Amino acid sequence: MKHILFTTIFILLLIxxxxxxxxxxxxxxxxxxxxxxxxxxxxYEQNTLSQSFISKKDNLAGIGVxxxxxxxxxxxxxxxxxxxxxxxxxxxxxxNGQNIADGKFVKILFDPIKDSEGKIFTWSIESPTSNFxxxxxxxxxxxxxxxSLDFKVGEKLTDKSLSYVTLHRPKTMTExxxxxxxxxxxxxxxxxxxxxxxxxxxxxxxxxxxxxTLRKRY
Amino acid sequence: xxxxxxxxxxxxxxxxxxxxxxxxxxFYFHPDIKTTNFKVxxxxxxxxxxxxxxxxxxxxxxxxxxxNYFPLTYFFLGGYQMAVSFLLGSDFSSWLSDASAEAPERxxxxxxxxxxxxxxxxxxxxxxxxxxxxxxxxxxxxxxFILWLFNPLSICLIYLYSNIDIIPVALSLIGLLFFQQQxxxxxxxxxxxxxxxxxxxxLFLPFMMLFxxxxxxxxxxxxxxxxxxxIFVIPFWSKAFLNSALLSNLTTRLVFPGIGxxxxxxxxxxxxALSVLFFTxxxxxNQKANDLWYYLIALLLLTFSTIHFHIxxxxxxxxxxxxxxxxHANLSKFVWIWAYLAFLIPxxxxxKSMTVSLLSPISxxxxxxxxxxxxxxxxxxxxxxxxxxxxxxxxxxxxLVWRIFKVVKI
Numbered sequence: 042m043k044h045i046l047f048t049t050i051f052i053l054l055l056i057x058x059x060x061x062x063x064x065x066x067x068x069x070x071x072x073x074x075x076x077x078x079x080x081x082x083x084x085y086e087q088n089t090l091s092q093s094f095i096s097k098k099d100n101l102a103g104i105g106v107x108x109x110x111x112x113x114x115x116x117x118x119x120x121x122x123x124x125x126x127x128x129x130x131x132x133x134x135x136x137n138g139q140n141i142a143d144g145k146f147v148k149i150l151f152d153p154i155k156d157s158e159g160k161i162f163t164w165s166i167e168s169p170t171s172n173f174x175x176x177x178x179x180x181x182x183x184x185x186x187x188x189s190l191d192f193k194v195g196e197k198l199t200d201k202s203l204s205y206v207t208l209h210r211p212k213t214m215t216e217x218x219x220x221x222x223x224x225x226x227x228x229x230x231x232x233x234x235x236x237x238x239x240x241x242x243x244x245x246x247x248x249x250x251x252x253x254t255l256r257k258r259y
Numbered sequence: 260x261x262x263x264x265x266x267x268x269x270x271x272x273x274x275x276x277x278x279x280x281x282x283x284x285x286f287y288f289h290p291d292i293k294t295t296n297f298k299v300x301x302x303x304x305x306x307x308x309x310x311x312x313x314x315x316x317x318x319x320x321x322x323x324x325x326x327n328y329f330p331l332t333y334f335f336l337g338g339y340q341m342a343v344s345f346l347l348g349s350d351f352s353s354w355l356s357d358a359s360a361e362a363p364e365r366x367x368x369x370x371x372x373x374x375x376x377x378x379x380x381x382x383x384x385x386x387x388x389x390x391x392x393x394x395x396x397x398x399x400x401x402x403x404f405i406l407w408l409f410n411p412l413s414i415c416l417i418y419l420y421s422n423i424d425i426i427p428v429a430l431s432l433i434g435l436l437f438f439q440q441q442x443x444x445x446x447x448x449x450x451x452x453x454x455x456x457x458x459x460x461x462l463f464l465p466f467m468m469l470f471x472x473x474x475x476x477x478x479x480x481x482x483x484x485x486x487x488x489x490i491f492v493i494p495f496w497s498k499a500f501l502n503s504a505l506l507s508n509l510t511t512r513l514v515f516p517g518i519g520x521x522x523x524x525x526x527x528x529x530x531x532a533l534s535v536l537f538f539t540x541x542x543x544x545n546q547k548a549n550d551l552w553y554y555l556i557a558l559l560l561l562t563f564s565t566i567h568f569h570i571x572x573x574x575x576x577x578x579x580x581x582x583x584x585x586x587h588a589n590l591s592k593f594v595w596i597w598a599y600l601a602f603l604i605p606x607x608x609x610x611k612s613m614t615v616s617l618l619s620p621i622s623x624x625x626x627x628x629x630x631x632x633x634x635x636x637x638x639x640x641x642x643x644x645x646x647x648x649x650x651x652x653x654x655x656x657x658x659l660v661w662r663i664f665k666v667v668k669i
Contacts, residue, residue, distance in 0.1 A: 044405055044406060044409040044410065045272065045275070045405060045409045047409070047411070048279070048408075048409035048410060048411055048414065049275065049279060049409075051411045051414075052279040052282060052283055052411075052414065055283055055287070055419075056282060056283060056286060059618070060286075060618055060621050060622075063615075063618070063625060063628060064624070066628055067624055067625075067627055067628060069627065070624065071624070071627065074360055074361050074364075074623060075360065077359055217624065220622075220624070221621060221622040221624060224364075224621075224622055225621050225622065228364070228366050228368075228369070229369055231366045232366055232367055232369060232370050235367075235369060235370035235373070239281075239285065239369075239373065242281055243278070243281060243282065246274060246277060246278040246281065247278065249274055250271065250274045250275060250278060253270060253271045253274065254271065
């Protein structure tokens with residue numbers, strides 16, 4: 042009996058507490074999904090990369106980006122700066138290559154920018170002490186999201202885009218859980234025929250189970 | 260089956276077991292189910308020799324992996340996919356070949372996961388009926404039945420990690436049951452079929468040989484297993500098959516961990532452990548076919564203790580762990596400590612798909628969570644934790660094997 046109870050509770054936790062409990066561990070919500078990775082662009086000497094974007098949410102608190110650093114070749118500092126639409130520096134963060142494993146998805150975090158929704162920002166990354174051979178490389182994408190704007194290498198405007206996501210601090214503890222739940226339900230119900238069949242099967246099993254339980258009792 | 264359920268008063272329990280499995284099936288995702296089903300989907304296009312086909316065309320596909328299962332897996336899963344294609348729908352092929360991170364969150368994922376895991380559900384529900392045939396008393400049978408259906412480990416292995424190994428596990432268990440009943444040809448057929456899916460049941464053969472005194476019977480069993488397995492292997496024998504299926508995983512991992520003795524030679528720990536077990540068996544008298552599974556559990560305990568294993572492989576051991584914990588209650592506690600510790604090791608691998616991204620069909624947001632590996636990395640070396648756990652299960656395996664031989668007196 043204890044095995045049945047233990048396993049039943051375990052399964053119920055797997056579909057209730059685990060998905061929702063884990064959301065409280067998520068301190069940042071990405072806007073969309075990181076676009077597919079393509080070629081890379083190096084950061085060295087005067088080769089500064091700057092990418093503009095429209096923040097889709099409030100509380101902009103980070104940039105998530107994939108960086109190449111084969112065999113930890115780069116162990117130098119890289120400066121990340123965030124500018125507003127007036128080109129005022131509003132945040133700056135220093136990274137170091139020795140903490141960046143090759144291909145790692147790096148979260149560049151800073152103090153949240155409260156009313157960021159709908160505003161244009163630019164993030165730039167530079168590493169004047171790096172050279173071409175040991176430079177960190179940032180992945181580009183061919184699937185530029187609609188919120189991603191101009192991308193410059195040095196002062197030169199290109200038609201490419203970095204592959205990145207913006208990260209936002211949730212306003213409340215339950216925001217992520219609510220977002221997950223609504224996305225879960227929406228996608229489950231969007232596949233109507235599966236949704237109906239699945240709940241029909243579950244209903245039949247539950248009914249039969251209850252019938253057997255109650256039949257014994259009375 | 261119904262008679263067994265009614266006799267043991269387990270109908271309600273069986274129903275609850277089905278319900279719990281149905282509830283969880285669509286919501287957990289391990290990438291192996293998608294990549295394996297992508298590879299077997301080529302059967303629908305008429306591809307028979309999948310190994311050479313993938314070897315030549317791999318660069319044309321979004322998922323660039325060879326099939327490292329034996330041919331029956333290809334035909335069984337590929338055939339099943341064809342049979343249920345009307346349920347999967349027209350977007351299924353596009354989902355299979357979608358190698359992007361968004362794939363698990365696409366509409367239809369819940370349907371695909373449910374349908375693709377359905378054969379696993381059937382086999383998972385058949386296994387307790389086979390398992391109880393190894394036991395004598397109704398009380399033991401009832402316990403084994405419940406323990407298979409209600410232990411979180413096998414449920415996680417099958418439905419979270421989408422474990423294809425449930426197929427050879429079920430087939431080899433039937434083969435071992437026939438062996439116990441002295442039906443050597445039937446035993447050979449089922450074990451041969453199991454090898455047709457995955458090569459691990461071939462490890463059982465040397466130990467089965469110890470139980471057959473009659474040379475003719477020995478020859479029949481050996482030839483049947485090899486002949487049935489070879490029917491499915493020989494037509495595909497090629498360099499591509501050797502590289503992708505035969506020389507992958509278990510075969511190479513078993514000989515990998517070693518102690519160098521100079522001039523390029525090494526003592527292979529796994530092979531040493533299995534040799535000790537095998538040759539010790541020669542000194543045991545009065546071997547009965549009913550005792551075979553004691554040797555097999557010892558074999559698998561030593562194998563997993565000495566290699567870097569895939570979490571899915573733990574399913575090979577589950578039926579034997581249940582039998583041991585029921586027939587020898589004094590070992591039960593240690594058996595389950597071993598099982599849970601062994602299950603923990605792969606969760607510490609540097610691989611999101613072992614933990615947080617299992618939830619990716621519910622939301623991709625879980626991919627942002629740190630894995631146990633990255634959490635431990637902040638204050639300790641995660642590889643040391645893995646090594647520590649592995650060393651503990653190695654020590655516990657030795658104790659369990661010693662106790663099995665001592666208490667059971669085989």
